[in-house]
Amino acid sequence: MLLSLARRSSAEALGTAFLLAVVVGSGIMAERLAAGQPALALLANALATGAGLIALILGLGSISGAHFNPLVTLSLALRKEMSWRDVPAYWVAQIFGAFAGVAAAHAMFGLALFSASQHSRSGMAQGFSEFIATFGLLMVILGCARARPKAVAFAVGAYITAAYWFTASTAFANPAVTLARAASDTFTGIRPADAPGFIAAQLLGALAATYLFKWWQGARTVQS
Amino acid sequence: MLLSLARRSSAEALGTAFLLAVVVGSGIMAERLAAGQPALALLANALATGAGLIALILGLGSISGAHFNPLVTLSLALRKEMSWRDVPAYWVAQIFGAFAGVAAAHAMFGLALFSASQHSRSGMAQGFSEFIATFGLLMVILGCARARPKAVAFAVGAYITAAYWFTASTAFANPAVTLARAASDTFTGIRPADAPGFIAAQLLGALAATYLFKWWQGARTVQS
Amino acid sequence: MLLSLARRSSAEALGTAFLLAVVVGSGIMAERLAAGQPALALLANALATGAGLIALILGLGSISGAHFNPLVTLSLALRKEMSWRDVPAYWVAQIFGAFAGVAAAHAMFGLALFSASQHSRSGMAQGFSEFIATFGLLMVILGCARARPKAVAFAVGAYITAAYWFTASTAFANPAVTLARAASDTFTGIRPADAPGFIAAQLLGALAATYLFKWWQGARTVQS
């Protein structure tokens, strides 16, 4: 039984807001406490983000499906597992929520609500990292969602914890997250000028994984 | 089948005692071993607390429901998922247990059973952090409890691990925990004068999440 | 369907051997790599032990029940969930396996197979820590085993990860582990003279938890 679009969209907004609060907030805390030890800061940031994702997907999955990511929404629409009519509301909610989450994190740590990031993340290796990161994320979600829907929260949390470390870009893998992190001049920020390249690479990765699964899983109708 | 209130309350007391022993004890150990590296100390404290919550909720969930938090009890009563008649016994058990747990942690580490904390935690940003932390905790619990009751232990443990890092207050999110940590002049303590502000913010956060779910889930009767 | 006692005992021996290899081996690795940072060494040791327990209980649970601890075997016998006739074979297997695991860890790291530990762990606070650690371990196992048998592996792994940090003794909580760690003059060792006090405290903790659950759960027959 599907809840109304207003309820589902508000859950997407709230969940994406919490996701950004976790990413940006734990990054601020980590940088403050681990000054001079970047490995320790990234470890705290990665474990907090992975754990946060597990909690948020478990908590909000039954309300909205817990996408928190425009490319997950897009991929499910391409797979006909979600109505195209609901896609714009999900996207708006995710982007709005992402910025709200950044503002909440900044407020918790006594910073201005928004600030343009100075953190340069550019070049081919960074773009390739985002392609791989997003391809892997969608591969894990699509592979898990049909066969083991109850395990998706753990798969996503574990994947992102790993991806913070195994990609050179620390795995943004999410356009809403990328846009909002451009508004945070902190540990997890990204220079606004570098955001479009990240988002393009993410889109390619998500599409590649979606079409790969089309081949793997065929055109079977889904039962959830 | 519900156990007698005496049995359930004793499990709430024991579980909350262990929760405080984990929070305060691991904080003492972490501060002793990681002197001068606050990020490492908080990481150990956060992972120990998250893991401890998973174990305690899995262990005692079948006895008392494993609330260990007066605001969880309040929220479930407001949702009519718990009898108001049992609320006072749960609250007394949780608060009594919390102080017993602090005393146990102090005894294990050779300290006086109680000591007033000197750890200042005040100001708007701290209060806002506690509002967010508790709102998120209840959001995760209420969202998970109906749809995926078996996953609640993992959702709560993961959430608190993240919340130690993404909130500026390190996410007390629990009035019984807050009161008892005021009696511990160690890493995880809070100055008694700062406790009321924390508890007020926590109450607001819990109520906000409870009413949000009333909108999301409607007035459906619950089947557990 | 129960396997023969020979098969089950050999699984107990092998599982306890791997448990000790994990505890002692990861302690050696941690001390070597984190020289001078005891918090980092204990964090690695705690996470490796918790993760190892999850894997071993999931792997061998279907063969022997995966006790790996004489007090778990004792408690289940007292609860009539295990035949007293099988208890001696389990105890012998656990103790034999524990020493074999220490020898294997030492061999992997190029050390003599056994060496008497010089690591002093004595005094009231240490004994109280072992009482609490073992009480909590049995509380978690007994609470989880009936209501949520599939979650026991995660509950135990999470509990021990937390207990390494929240007890002053780093939670041995297991007489077979205690005896064998007396034969390892490494990070996780215990002076042979201190072992009896630890074991006595562990026994008291296990009995207290067993009788508490008798009250909580009554004399119901168990269906596994």
Add this chain to the structure above:
Amino acid sequence: MLLSLARRSSAEALGTAFLLAVVVGSGIMAERLAAGQPALALLANALATGAGLIALILGLGSISGAHFNPLVTLSLALRKEMSWRDVPAYWVAQIFGAFAGVAAAHAMFGLALFSASQHSRSGMAQGFSEFIATFGLLMVILGCARARPKAVAFAVGAYITAAYWFTASTAFANPAVTLARAASDTFTGIRPADAPGFIAAQLLGALAATYLFKWWQGARTVQS
């Protein structure tokens, strides 16, 4: 219902590629960020690898079975749980995928696609470590796969996290991984000359575990 061999093999290749990208990529990141703190580097590498395995097995298990390891494939064939006819395709896919994953990791971090490792890992203690590591890995997989197939991902991820720490060799436990890591002159590399010894020890460990389970579980036909 089994997918075609082409689909399953491609999933094995992709999964093994991601596994190597996780192992090697997180090793590069860890060494760069934690220069001079080998314990911190290994902790990040171990947690990323364990988390990555959980995600990959959950994501691709329903497509190919998620072996990602020639010895898992061999063991299942010996147990008649996999057709011998499919084994060569799985092996080729795993080895091809492993090298592709190393190249991907190197590309993400701006390094040459392949480079012969200079990291010496030889001697009896290293070989014994690989025997133990692989024996344990197969023991966990075989014990879990029949009784609790849904838990295999968590068992394997937890086991490898522990094994990075409790073995002196940091638990390669996989011939495809060993070969490909010989082509990476980074934190997780192995000198090509040392690879054959590792692989021989791994094979012995896997065979020992396979025959042990033959005794434990008898010749029962398997129902998956």
